[in-house]
Amino acid sequence: MKRRSEPGLREQQLLREKILGFGEGSLRKSHYPELRVRLLELERFRFILDQIDLGIMIIGMNDDTILDCNEETCRLFGKSRRDLVGTTIESHLHDAGWYSRMKEAGGGVEILASPHFSTVSPRYLEVALHQVSFGGDAYLITIVRDITDEKAASDTIVRTRDMFAAAFRLSHMPDASEGRILTEALQKTVLLTQSRYGILGVVSHDERFFTTYRSDAGSSSQSGISPIGKNGPWERIMVGNGASIADEGIRMDLPITDGGSVVAIISLFEKAVPYDDLDLKQAMYLGEILWQVILRRRAEDRLRRLNAELEDRVSRRTAELAIANSELEAFTYSVSHDLRTPLRSIDGFSLALLEDFGESLPAEASEYLRRIRAASQRMGDLIEDLLLLSRISRKEIRRETFSLSDLAAEIIADISSSHPRANVSVHISEGMFVSADRRMIRIALENLLGNAWKFTVGKERTEISFDMRDDGITPVYSISDNGAGFDMVYAKKLFLPFSRLHSNEEFPGTGVGLATVSRIIRKHGGAIRAEAAVGAGATFYFTLGTKNEIGEEENHVSG
């Protein structure tokens, strides 16, 4: 037997092994590994199908038999897979309308709102139906999605939005009557809760009857009267039973309360599906809003009436006061003016007597005449001051900007030249600028600085200072001296006319000066007060209005 070369022999040996069935492919010939891979794939797929929250069914096209379904389908039907597979789909439906509809149409999507599946299944389902064919047969695949939560959430959002819109509308009916608002509120509540109609009863003040409104009474706010006292549902609420859903969900009653007592009752009727918690909450909310609106409206009405009354009274009083004021001022003026002529005669003739018959008169008589003259001169001063006060009262202020510091220095110079005194120290802060009526402020400063000069007479050293403290809003000016001072007990009387804290002998004066100052300050929108102690000097603080007021006034004037 001849042999081929060795490599050829080896090849032949390998070939021979393979022919006899010991090649790799032959040894490993098996359907099973591939089958196992496919089975695993199927199992994985089944697992995925069972995990997803979509109910999936395969239904035979010809006999409507459920051929397969996943876990979610079982949950939706409330049945096991064994109960479902092999039975007809219709046998598990309360209403197979959607199924036949979509089957006929060759597919589609529908949202089912009532329990079409089992009684335990949710109320809202989205059902999609498709036709498919594989392996030569036609099938229907239904995919069912539980959209109850989703729908509830979106419904709640929509209804909450509507509720706020209704509340807003109710709060913005400024010209509507109370009856109109109540009717509107009732209609909104009926719409919001999808009721067929509703009745609103407002409890009367004496709690003897309800004023009733019906939502279906047309656009006009028809109302009626219903006595309280019958043992009806409203009476049960009146005694504190609270809101309730009754008659298997087709009726809902809820109270509107104010401070613990029921002020009104809303009853809603015949929603397509039973009332739920959300209906109740929304109606309660609208009811509360409604009552707040009503309360506010009532308060506003009261306030409006009060305001009108008050304005009326004020304008009447103001008119009366104006008449009295002008009468008084006219009287003061004419009195002051008319008093001066006789006074001048008294003074003039007293002087004539003294000059012409002085030597023939006893010394005592001459003394009396001098006293008459002094008295009549003092009365003349008094009349001058009164005339000034009267003029200031009637005068409008004319603001201009000027240096208070310069004005004060000027006045001090005048005073010290007319009443010279040794040992004087006057300090005036620099740069005090104001916007005020210069002439009036001059009168005020003449009084205040004159007082300071006057009440420091007899002191070893006269110390007067004029300062300003500015808090950024209202500058406060102060004039202080080290003079006689006064008892703070009398501080209130200080700015009243003719009130004097010192005798004329001690410190001469008419008692009108500070009254005039006070009036000037007040005319500028400012205030004045004093601090003092007997023998320890006095300080007068005053303001001339806030910077804003002045600024505004300036703008106003210049504008």
Next chain:
Amino acid sequence: MTIDTLRKFVMPEVIIGDGARNRAGLYLENYGIQHLLLVTDPGVIRAGWVDEISTLAEDHGVDLTVFDGVSENPRTDEVHAGAGLYHRAGCDGILAIGGGSPMDSAKGISILATNGGDIRGYEGVDQIRQMGPPLICIPTTAGSSADVSQFAILTDQAAKRKFAIISKMIIPDISLIDPALLATLPREFVAYSGFDALTHAIEAYVSTGSSPLTDLHACEAIQLIRTALPKAYRSRDDSSAALSMMLGSLHAGLAFSNASLGLVHAMGHAISGMYNLPHGEVNSLLLPYVIRHNFPAARERYNRIATMLGLPVGKIHENGPDAIIDAIRCLGEDVGITGTLGDRGMMSSHIPDLASSAVLDPCIVTNPNIPEREEVIALYEAAL
């Protein structure tokens, strides 16, 4: 690895007997086939067998696509056409009814159905990795045994050559062997395919891959065919002979599928690749020369074959290979196979090419006396 001691035996499920073909419907169901590709040839259609299967398929709700573009020596382009049809029609199972040609084509289509590509890429042994779709075979000849074997022989028309695909993957799933089908087979094809089966049995028996299991089938095949072939050839109404031929072919198939073949097939494949000659006829004309070549390497086995062919013991020892060769020639003449390959159109000038092809044929590796190319040339020349 002790290749010389390990043996393997693989066979499909088999139903044999009258009416076996009617079980096809059951197996369509068993394999879950929805759309069947029926591979056959025009002759079988003419005989009416395809209509029967169509009715069966229809009764079982199975769609059917028929592919009958199969030549006597099935070609690679035909296999590709069949695979294309398989995919286009969306088939998921194959039934082959006919002789070796439709069954080998069906095996090729089955390979392409799951592995894809060009069928020439699977030439050789154990080149297939994916199992094919279910394959049901109903043989109409008693010879090729393609219904139980791991062999598929295809012709590459462009290269003018035959090549073998050998793999346990292409053993059909079920063979429905119904002797009634032989009744419509032309007489000469009874002879050719009968000799084909006899050659299978003899080559399997002397194969170096043989085993006690294959020997059992090979011996049974030789004895059955020797007796039944002349009867079946003479009378196609002889149902007993038809059953014996079918059984003989089945035994031969089981033997050669597991023990493999030898030089006759290696040389025969080369010839029928070049000349469009019936495989069984070519084999019968080559067999005597190969026996003479192999005899010294397998004397014992050949002598036992002679016994099975009915030769008296004395004659066997006296005449060596000649006794066997004479017996085979006698059987051939009995069924109308005479003459030489030269008579059939084989040309001397082609012999070197034929020899080159034959020595590369996988069948050669289990031949008891593996020849050099020159020896093969000499054998072709002798057979011319």
